[in-house]
Amino acid sequence: MALEAENEGPLRRTKWERVVLDEGHLIKSKNTKMFKAASQLDATSRWVLSGTPITNKIDDLAALVSFLRYKPFDDVYWWNRSIGRPLKREEPDGIRIVKALMKDVALRRTKGMRQANGLPMVALPPCTVYSYPITLNSDERAKYDELETAAKRRIQQLLETNSFEKQYATVLEMMMRLRQTCDHLSLCPSHYLRKLLAGPDTQSEVNYSSESVQSLVEILQEAINSGEECAICMDPLKDA
Incomplete structure (x- = not known):
């Protein structure tokens, strides 16, 4: 369209x-x-x-x-x-x-709404939630605690340097990695764990060629024109 x-x-x-x-x-x-x-x-x-x-x-x-x-x-x-x-x-x-x-x-439809004959507007099966507490084994617990400690330390650094809002995507990723570690250690890549435990990224600045920069600009402009959203904040992309 x-x-x-x-x-x-x-x-x-x-x-x-x-x-x-x-x-x-x-x-x-x-x-x-x-x-x-x-x-x-x-x-x-x-x-x-x-x-x-x-x-x-x-x-x-x-x-x-x-x-x-x-x-x-x-x-x-x-x-x-x-x-x-x-x-x-x-x-x-x-x-x-x-x-x-x-x-x-506005017209708002909810699951509890009923037709004139008293039947549900949409017949849905009952929702049942099952909770199964899982105890991590010693290796899983050690890795999770290590990751959690590193995440807390990193967040504290962001707060002390007033960088929390600018690095909000990083915080969300850390939370995701903690959840992944709860499910299975293989879901959290080892390279990410090493990077997080090492603290702030100290890699030198990457030098891009003019052709690469122009290509990135064209990709971003196309995303802006098509109305794509930021995957983190869900706001539409905008020209700077």
Whole structure:
């Protein structure tokens, strides 16, 4: 669909009775070609299906409201004036308006909802959770404790140098490695364990050729144009 943003393709030339966006939160950034292409579709009715209309911030919802053409909040001026800025200032009016907006435009389906005849709207089998405590053997416990101690030391270093937020992805990876070690030692690569135990990375800077740099720039620009998200924070990629 992103190709339609700059071309008069068949999707844009067609008058649609109804347009339904599945996984609609994928258009949450107004700067992407995907959002622009979807918004340019000529349709009588517009629907958005999403389990996460707000992924990280309230402005994620602004893009969906803009696609729905829900006035006046499809206009960025009125959105910021009535919702965006009041919420940032933690003013009660911002919350009140968002609740009123969602009550007016959103339909929420839950597992407990029933049809008119009393039957469940969706018949699902019961969910049963089984917990099985596992005791690590001596080797597994020693490796896990070693990794946990190193992770705590590394996090403390990040806190002391005010680098925690910048290295948040590193912290998430350490947590993942600890979980992997609980499952099986083979899931946590030994080279990662050695790197973590050695402390901060002291490798010299890598020198890239101009061709390599240009290739990386083109790959990143393509990801930005297609609306891809950061795998860590789930925000859309942006030009610096």
